[in-house]
Each structure stands twice: as structure tokens, then as C-alpha cells.
Amino acid sequence: SQTIHQWPATLVQPVGSPLSLECTVEGTSNPNLYWYRQAAGRGLQLLFYSVGIGQISSEVPQNLSASRPQDRQFILSSKKLLLSDSGFYLCAWSPAAGGQWEQFFGPGTRLTVL
């Protein structure tokens, strides 16, 4: 069966510091991968998605970047965090072909920028 992992689970970082959040998927090949951000009590904002290694599409211009160095690894980064980067970050995957087009989510990372 497929599983998706995210780490760290919780992170507190000062303004101006770098960021690296990692997401890995097990039990499937060539998945589509997604990064979302959720502000407190709000809906989900799609940040990046990837249909293959090295292929990243950005949805919202911002202080963040994403990379996919391996088939089942998706990394969210920032060189200098802003207060507005605080939030709950969710990684998700979906089958590239077949399936029923749903996305499966990881447990999330709670990021607080102080």
C-alpha cells in the first residue's frame, strides 16, 4: 500500500532563516506531487505541483520554492522566511495515470515563523 511521509511535524523558525520541508511517498512510482499551504481555519492554497523529476509548476508567486530531486521526494524550501510564511503545509500525491483522480495527503507540517 502507498504511504506518504512529511517531516518535520512541527517547526518554529525565526524570520530570515532558511526552510526545508520534506515529503516522500512509498509504494508507488511516478506520482504527481503537490504542496499546499493552509492558514489557520482557512482553505487550502496550492503552492507547487510536479508531474515528474525536475518538473515543477508554481501556482503563486512567493518566497518559497520546490524541488523534486527523486521520483518520490518533494522538497519545499525558502532562503529567507517571512512572518507570512507561517501556516500548515500539506504534501499530497496522486497517481499519474489510472486511479480516480483523488489526492492523498500527508500528515502535514506546522510552521511558525517568529
Add this chain to the structure above:
Amino acid sequence: AQTVTQSQPEMSVQEAETVTLSCTYDTSENNYYLFWYKQPPSRQMILVIRQEAYKQQNATENRFSVNFQKAAKSFSLKISDSQLGDTAMYFCAFNTGANSKLTFGKGITLSVRP
């Protein structure tokens, strides 16, 4: 543009009773999938139920069922015999293709009262 509207920000229901969560959407596509996701206090996003647009029969999953009205672009979720563990935020979403992006509503917070 593709949009999902969840007009009720909050709802409350007595344990063991039935509650219906509303959702409307807009798309010019003819084939798509619709989903309801649940986000409990742990914030893990869990897929509750899915419906393919060209299937007329409403999907059911145990206590969860949908009322899909394609012409009206309406996709409501009915929860029967509500349980305390159903307390969560519920998101309506749809997708128009395997490599397309999920479009989410803003969510509704459901509280089940003992």
C-alpha cells in the same frame, strides 16, 4: 474559471442525528470527479467519498452519502447517525483530469454535540 462554493462556514448537529453539508461548483468540463475530504483536529486530510460526474447513481460509503445534481452543479454530503468523531472541517473539491489540480472549497466546520 473553476470554482467550488461552500456557503455555510459552520454547522452543528446532535449526536446520532443526520446532517447535510452543501456544496456547489462551476466548471465547463463534462467529465470530472467530485470529492469530500474531512480534516479532523489532527489536521490530516482524509478522503471521505468520491463521485464521478458521468455516473448518475449517488455514491455512498457507510454513513456517508452524496446528493449529486449535475445540472444544478450541486454536490451535498449527508452524514447519518452522526458520531463525535465526525467533528471536523469538511472540504468539497473536484478534479477534471488525472494530471489536473484539485479545486477546493473553503470548507465547513462541523461540530457534533454529545
